[in-house]
Amino acid sequence: MxxxxxxxxxxxxxxxxxxxxxxxxxxxxxxxxxxxxxxxxxxxxxxxxxxxxxxxxxxxxxxxxxxxxxxxxxxxERKERLNFPITRRTRFTAGIGEQARAMRGLLLDHGEERADEEVARWLKLRLGAPVIRMETVRKADDRPVSCATAWFPADRFAGMPAAYEKTESITRAFADLGLSDYVRATTQITAAHADAADLAALELTPGAIVLITKAVNTDLEGVPVQYAISRFSADRVQFTIEN
Amino acid sequence: MxxxxxxxxxxxxxxxxxxxxxxxxxxxxxxxxxxxxxxxxxxxxxxxxxxxxxxxxxxxxxxxxxxxxxxxxxxxERKERLNFPITRRTRFTAGIGEQARAMRGLLLDHGEERADEEVARWLKLRLGAPVIRMETVRKADDRPVSCATAWFPADRFAGMPAAYEKTESITRAFADLGLSDYVRATTQITAAHADAADLAALELTPGAIVLITKAVNTDLEGVPVQYAISRFSADRVQFTIEN
DNA sequence: TTTAAATGTCTATTGATATAGACAACTATA
DNA sequence: TATAGTTGTCTATATCAATAGACATTTAAA
Missing domain, CATH: 1.10.10.10 (Winged helix-like DNA-binding domain superfamily/Winged helix DNA-binding domain)
Known part of the structure; x- marks a missing residue:
């Protein structure tokens, strides 16, 4: 110190x-x-x-x-920094688990669009294939922890936005849509200064640091079901990778 | 923008x-x-x-x-970011591999000391057990990528500093000391603004961001052989976790 | 009820940060 | 060789950030 x-x-x-x-x-x-x-x-x-x-x-x-x-x-008054384990079975809500009383996921925006080069590569789709995009914010005890943009193959998960809005959880939304289990295939982590959008979404002050993850989840057959770019307030979160 | x-x-x-x-x-x-x-x-x-x-x-x-x-x-003049995969077989030098022409690890300082509470916990040693401490800087093409403090159980790895200075690689130093293989057990990742020591070691300017990892490597029997705190220039590195 | 220890408020001064405008110096190109 | 577009330098001014010191106010404990 x-x-x-x-x-x-x-x-x-x-x-x-x-x-x-x-x-x-x-x-x-x-x-x-x-x-x-x-x-x-x-x-x-x-x-x-x-x-x-x-x-x-x-x-x-x-x-x-x-x-x-x-x-x-x-x-x-409050001491924070949630620990977020990254494993093959990474789950945001369950991962934070007992570290916070109330976990919520809020849907900010969503829409159907065509996969660009990056999204197509990660989801193993053709360039221009239809995908569902969702913008979300996740909160622990009413404090924003991360904001994310997620893409799903539109043919399998057209009902994702509605399911997420109802359940406030990706895991439960997948379950609602008939996918009872999924695994984390890849997670990429970088850090950067928060940009203007982060500052607003995560209620940060300029100069704050965000941890950025790009992650792919697949079903048990290894078929990609979700690609997400998440931005976490570095002051409030740390990651742990257990091998 | x-x-x-x-x-x-x-x-x-x-x-x-x-x-x-x-x-x-x-x-x-x-x-x-x-x-x-x-x-x-x-x-x-x-x-x-x-x-x-x-x-x-x-x-x-x-x-x-x-x-x-x-x-x-x-x-x-320059836009780069090395990708550093984190897996059960994480190796710094091999991990960067073909992304840079020349990888070097330099030993700045070393010594034998007693394990404090944190080091003892990660290495599963008694509080106060003898450990070897090494301060290193790793460079890719002569640009500093990370600086690290690493601890090793002194009874097994007393020759570590000499071996590292000779081989410029943890993997090769372990091999020299008779440990032909090891695995990454745990990696914790956070981010923060670079402190004065980081600025000097990584040739950064104030306000820069560092990605901080705390990692434990074990031998194939699961016995901890190394605990390291590494600080990476966030501008030059990103991590990838493959599950 | 004192007293020590802590936060709260005020004034004053200095240096860093940001704005504003004018003009010089240099480069590439029409 | 002009000229438009760009970075470099200078002066001036206003505001924010940081230091310095003095003293008031509140709390908890002697």
Whole structure:
């Protein structure tokens, strides 16, 4: 937690410090007291003025992560970073499972379109084959965790948007459409700064980092049933791959 | 590419714009011309002053991604991203394989120490058990791709630093020490802004993103032989998980 | 009821960030 | 060889970010 902050990088010190404290909270660094260290201590640790620390804490309070109480200290309200296992049987809702009380998947938009080169390659379809596209946001305890664009072969899964809207889960939607089981074939992971669409969908602030996955699910015969590009708030999620 | 930048968020406009342009370059948005659009056009797209765009381009030029030529425009110098497959048989050097001409692993520092709680847990050792620690940097075609801290059980792999320095590869070093095969047991992936140590080791500029993996390799009996924390430049690497 | 420790508020100053406009210098091309 | 289009440089101004110090207010514990 010591490592210094960096100046003149285009990222304000108060934001760097806010990010570091958020990360320390989610790593459990302050679990003993349930409080963030006093402002004067943090200021010394980071080598900055107390007012700069106050700006960082104000930002975290705005996010609902901490609550400053005059005379007592700064209390931790919520500590996050969901662990998302990636296996052959990766399931978003079940994967998060007990880490959050309420998991929801919301359908933002959908439509039928023609597979472009990328979608066709992953779904092993002809270029221009009809596919169902869905834009979704997934939330844990009402906080957005990821937003995704998913494509499905239109001939098999025309009812996907309706099923997803009803069940709020890909797994249950597949089941509704007669596909009782599926497996994760490939997952590609990169990271980038959140773009404007991410900021809006995931309720982030500029400079935030998103983990981006491109994933293919297949049925038990190995036929692709879904290709999805998902964008996760890096502050709220980590991935674990068990081999 | 249109979406607006955001003000008063602790992230300077020039940095938001630099990040967006970098992303657009690696997505191939300017492949037709091999050049970034003129400063005046970018300024209008982002809704900022031309001088702000110039600051962003100066940062990208510093990274070696673009080169501005008076009278002509701003040329794209480099757009790359190595793919790093993560499987049960993950090998760094072989994994990058044909994507780069020359792969090298450099030993920066090493020593014997006592396992702390984290290292002991992953390597399934007693707290305080002796371990070998190695700090390494891996380069593809002389560009740093990742830096890592790795721990090995000291009783089995006391010769690791010497073997790694000679072979420049974990796989070959293990082979030298009598371990002809090993498998990847667990990989955890997160992302964060590069810290000062990353900037130096990976030759990055402040604000850059690193993908962080925590990984355990075991021998064929499932006994942990290595625990490593690696930090990859997100601009240069992506991961692929095949199940 | 003190007192120590913590957050809250205020003023002042400096440096980084962003805007605005004008013009110079260079390149490619008509 | 003009000329349009582009990057480079300069001055000036306004706002945000960060530092510095002083003191008020609240809480919990001695």
């Amino acid at each position: 010591a490592g210094q902050v960096q100046r003149q990088t285009g990222v304000a010190l108060w934001r760097q410090i806010a990010d570091r404290i958020r990360q320390a909270i989610s790593a459990g660094a302050y679990d003993e007291t349930g409080m963030v260290p006093p402002e004067t201590v943090l200021a010394q640790q980071f080598g900055v003025n107390r007012h700069t620390v106050r700006s960082a804490i104000a930002a975290l309070a705005q996010e609902g992560i901490v609550r400053a109480v005059q005379g007592r200290g700064t209390l931790i | 249109a979406g607006q930048v955001q003000r008063q968020t602790g992230v300077a406009l020039w940095r938001q714009i630099a990040d967006r342009i970098r992303q657009a370059i690696s997505a191939g948005a300017y492949d037709e011309t091999g050049m970034v659009p003129p400063e005046t056009v970018l300024a209008q797209q982002f809704g900022v002053n031309r001088h702000t765009v110039r600051s962003a381009i100066a940062a990208l030029a510093q990274e070696g991604i673009v080169r501005a030529v008076q009278g002509r425009g701003t040329l794209i």
